[in-house]
Amino acid sequence: MPELEGRASSRRSMPELDRLVHEPGRLAILTLLSSVADADFLFLQRATGLTKGNLSSHLSKLEEAGLVRIDKRFVRKKPQTTVTISRLGRERTARHWEQLEALRDQAVSASQASQSARRSAASSRVRPA
């Protein structure tokens, strides 16, 4: 069926999303870090709204994948955790946003095409014989 074949081919042309970066919490963390030199744990927690446990878990996964670097030290006897995005993290984040924007543009074009097809089908039905 042509309709199913069309859907299958459009799925094949869809970009493979980066699952590690795609998770909303991690995407927010990486996007925030990509606009600064570094940020501490508290800033990331406030800016993303994640709980401490969740933020720690996401940062661990990102560090394992080499997307961020975490520096833990004591400043005046208080623990301070500073996070910096790596070059790989910056590249993967930018690429992911480009893919999301391309998907959004695809969806908008498809929706506009379908709307104009429906409009022309409706106007051809109304036309007298």
Place this chain on the structure above:
Amino acid sequence: MERHQLERTAAIYAHLRGALAIPAGGLFVLAALGNEQVGPFRHDWVFLACLAALGGAYALIARAYRRHYGRVSPTAEQQLRSGAALVLAVTVVLGGSLLLRSRAGWSLDLPVNAIPVTFALVMLAAYAIGGALRPHHGIVYGTLFVAGALPVWHGEDPSNAGLVMCGAAVIVCGVLDHLAFARTFGPREQPALDA
């Protein structure tokens, strides 16, 4: 979740820590009082003590922000841009003030208060370039601009009155900035991205 909004969060952190503007605005008022030698400000030590108090207040407020909202370091490019903007701002305020009203031969010598006029323009530009411009900036600094630009400042040099007006505008904007800051970074009941 909007990319642009997330990327602006760091800019909001840098520009909207408004409580810092309270001692900063106080500095303008102190400068005016010191110039006029009003009351106890006839004595240099009073001026210096107030200056130290404002400096101490600034440091305490900065520490409170770091403690409650965390810390962010700007990129080298952002630091360079901030430095260039500061140099440009000082040039515009000094040069613009001299152009609008001064004893210089090339001055337009208009009956305006030059410091609030130039300062308001520079602050609006700074917020806009930093990506943190809010409606209340337009209202407060717009009012400051209009008040300075009204052709009613005849007679003696109104610079000290201008400094007081600038200080008041900085303090008012600072309070409103902090409220906006707290809305952005305050604790949420339902974290939006909690997995």
